[in-house]
Amino acid sequence: MESPDTRQRLVFTALRLFWEKGYGSTSIAEILQSASVNSGSLYHFFPSKQDLLLAVLDAYHEGIYPMLLEPAWAGIDDPIGKVFALLARYRKSLVDTDCFYACPIGSLALELHEPDPPVREGLAKNFRAWVGAIEGCLKDAAARLPRNLDRRSVAEFVLTTMEGGVMQARTFRDVAYFDNAVGQLKGYFDYLGRDAAASASRPTRKRGRSNKRRSR
Amino acid sequence: MESPDTRQRLVFTALRLFWEKGYGSTSIAEILQSASVNSGSLYHFFPSKQDLLLAVLDAYHEGIYPMLLEPAWAGIDDPIGKVFALLARYRKSLVDTDCFYACPIGSLALELHEPDPPVREGLAKNFRAWVGAIEGCLKDAAARLPRNLDRRSVAEFVLTTMEGGVMQARTFRDVAYFDNAVGQLKGYFDYLGRDAAASASRPTRKRGRSNKRRSR
DNA sequence: CTTCGCCTTGAACGATCAATCAAGTGACGT
DNA sequence: ACGTCACTTGATTGATCGTTCAAGGCGAAG
Numbered sequence: 001m002e003s004p005d006t007r008q009r010l011v012f013t014a015l016r017l018f019w020e021k022g023y024g025s026t027s028i029a030e031i032l033q034s035a036s037v038n039s040g041s042l043y044h045f046f047p048s049k050q051d052l053l054l055a056v057l058d059a060y061h062e063g064i065y066p067m068l069l070e071p072a073w074a075g076i077d078d079p080i081g082k083v084f085a086l087l088a089r090y091r092k093s094l095v096d097t098d099c100f101y102a103c104p105i106g107s108l109a110l111e112l113h114e115p116d117p118p119v120r121e122g123l124a125k126n127f128r129a130w131v132g133a134i135e136g137c138l139k140d141a142a143a144r145l146p147r148n149l150d151r152r153s154v155a156e157f158v159l160t161t162m163e164g165g166v167m168q169a170r171t172f173r174d175v176a177y178f179d180n181a182v183g184q185l186k187g188y189f190d191y192l193g194r195d196a197a198a199s200a201s202r203p204t205r206k207r208g209r210s211n212k213r214r215s216r
Numbered sequence: 217m218e219s220p221d222t223r224q225r226l227v228f229t230a231l232r233l234f235w236e237k238g239y240g241s242t243s244i245a246e247i248l249q250s251a252s253v254n255s256g257s258l259y260h261f262f263p264s265k266q267d268l269l270l271a272v273l274d275a276y277h278e279g280i281y282p283m284l285l286e287p288a289w290a291g292i293d294d295p296i297g298k299v300f301a302l303l304a305r306y307r308k309s310l311v312d313t314d315c316f317y318a319c320p321i322g323s324l325a326l327e328l329h330e331p332d333p334p335v336r337e338g339l340a341k342n343f344r345a346w347v348g349a350i351e352g353c354l355k356d357a358a359a360r361l362p363r364n365l366d367r368r369s370v371a372e373f374v375l376t377t378m379e380g381g382v383m384q385a386r387t388f389r390d391v392a393y394f395d396n397a398v399g400q401l402k403g404y405f406d407y408l409g410r411d412a413a414a415s416a417s418r419p420t421r422k423r424g425r426s427n428k429r430r431s432r
Numbered sequence: 433c434t435t436c437g438c439c440t441t442g443a444a445c446g447a448t449c450a451a452t453c454a455a456g457t458g459a460c461g462t
Numbered sequence: 463a464c465g466t467c468a469c470t471t472g473a474t475t476g477a478t479c480g481t482t483c484a485a486g487g488c489g490a491a492g
Contacts, residue, residue, distance in 0.1 A: 006439080022329050024240045028480060038441055039481075045439095049480065100329070109387045110326040113238050113316070123387050156384065156393065157400040163383050164376030171325045171339050177372060184373040188400070191407035222469080244450055254471050255451075261469095265450065 007045045009035050015056045019104040022111050023053060050119065053108075057122030060104065064129050079140035080189065086134070087162060087182050091175060094166065099173045102166040105130075131155045146196045154192075161185045223261045225251050231272045235320040238327050239269060266335065269324075273338030276320065280345050295356035296405065302350070303378060303398050307391060310382065315389045318382040321346075347371045362412045370408075377401045 013035035017026040028049060032039055046052040072089040073082050093102045101107075105126045112119055134155035138145060145151075165181030229251035233242040244265060248255055262268040288305040289298050309318045317323075321342045328335055350371035354361060361367075381397030 020329070022240075022327065024238075024327075025329060027478075029478080040442070040483080041440055043481070047481095100331075106383060107326045107329075109383055110323050111238065111240075113236070113241060113323075115316075120387060120389065127384065127387060153396050153400065156396050157377075160377055160380030160384060160397040160400075161373075162380070164378070164380030167322060167325055167379050167383075168343065168372065168376060171336060171343060173336065180369050180372050181376040184369065184376075184404070188404045188407070191404070191411070195407070243448075245448080256453080256472070257470055259451065259453095263451095 006035075006037055006041055010037055010042060010045065010052065011055050011059050014052050015059055015104070018053070018056055018108065019101055023108055024111060050116065054118055054122055057105075057108075057119070057126060061122075061126050061129055064126070064133070069133055079137040080144065082137045083134055083158060083189075084182070084186065087158075087185075090162060090166065091178055091182070094169050094175050094178055099169050099175055102170070102178075103163060106163040106166060127159060131159050134158045143200060144196055145192050146199065149192065149196075158185065222251075222253055222257055226253055226258055226261065226268065227271050227275050230268050231275055231320070234269070234272055234324065235317055239324055240327060266332065270334055270338055273321075273324075273335070273342060277338075277342050277345055280342070280349070285349055295353040296360065298353045299350055299374060299405075300398065300402065303374075303401075306378060306382060307394055307398070310385050310391050310394055315385050315391055318386070318394075319379060322379040322382060343375060347375050350374045359416060360412055361408050362415060365408065365412075374401065 010031065014026070014031050017031055017034060020026075028039065028042065031037075031052075032042060042052070046055065068089070069086065072086045076082050076085050090102050105123055109123045109127075112123075131152070132155075135151050138149075138151040138155055145154075161181050161184075165178040168181070169175050169178035171177075226247065230242070230247050233247055233250060236242075244255065244258065247253075247268075248258060258268070262271065284305070285302065288302045292298050292301050306318050321339055325339045325343075328339075347368070348371075351367050354365075354367040354371055361370075377397050377400075381394040384393035384397070385391050387393075
């Protein structure tokens, strides 16, 4: 495959290296060598390393649907099944890399302590897209979840579980920690499902307890 | 307070700086200046920067009970209350630092991509101690949780939730994301509590479904 | 052919990094 | 008084960092 587009090759190479080694530990020289590009070309397109990072975050964001969700959801119709199919994809990523790499955004989010607003926004944008996809599944699940359950909040919690599970699996180099996180989340969903079924068979009781989100 | 112990001053200083800026972004020179120590002294005690990191991880491990759990649990007897009191302490840390810093171990765990076994073991040891403390609470909760619920797995899930919630709160610079994670976890615990109460009033049914952990 | 502008080349720069080391200090045992 | 040794001093090292820049290639427009 020929790749005449230097800019794109740089972004993809940097994406891979940042994923594998983190942002701070990936040197410009390494990116240049991996992409077979000279420093002048890089700095022609990106004024600084941080601008390259921003381009990487954009590229990742662009790829969330076609590269992540689409393949993960191939042949899966059940909306809640889609949620766990996506988690299964991260599991595969962990297993394939001996529990080294999974979600590049999460790693970058905790590595970058700088307050640079554009970088943070790039990370946040990725998280929002991911959560939005899960939220869509939960909305599609309709009556299988409690009626007044805040779908967005639960979707954020799925991200919480995924990232926390990945962190532990990486630290212990054991995918069982990720499996446990997913298993507990599954338990939570089971409870939610039973709750929805129970209140459906007992229509419109008054007591309006429910998982409402706090104001933000 | 006088501090004649150079070694200890180095460890505490490094602990603080690693917490604030991460490991890779904290230079030896910065540690030396902050601790008012010369490089020769540092390298007298620690052969390399990584050895200093190991000492920091040890020190943090030593401090988990006296510096973290003890103050978080002061005046709290309810075991499940202790779990959420600990989470509340991380919340306070987030609020106090404008959502910059909370759990130093989690940040380091995702920053350090190196496979150095001793470092990973230092991180894992800290996680294990934390999970062990939560596990103790869950065991104390006794009948308020389903009888055959795996306490260790749920304790690991509490860590998952905390770390995932901190990651999102940091990225969005908004503690509401941490609050949501804790709120969802609370919802899960509510279900577990109701489940325990229900099966207690209906003693010893046969169907032994339950949150068993996978083999590891 | 000339000119212009995009893109590439790659040596070089100053800053900063972790780490070194020869020289020294001072408390302590003998 | 002397030797020993744990500890300190701080200049210095070589490597590596992100970044710069003068020079040149090259296709398209005039």
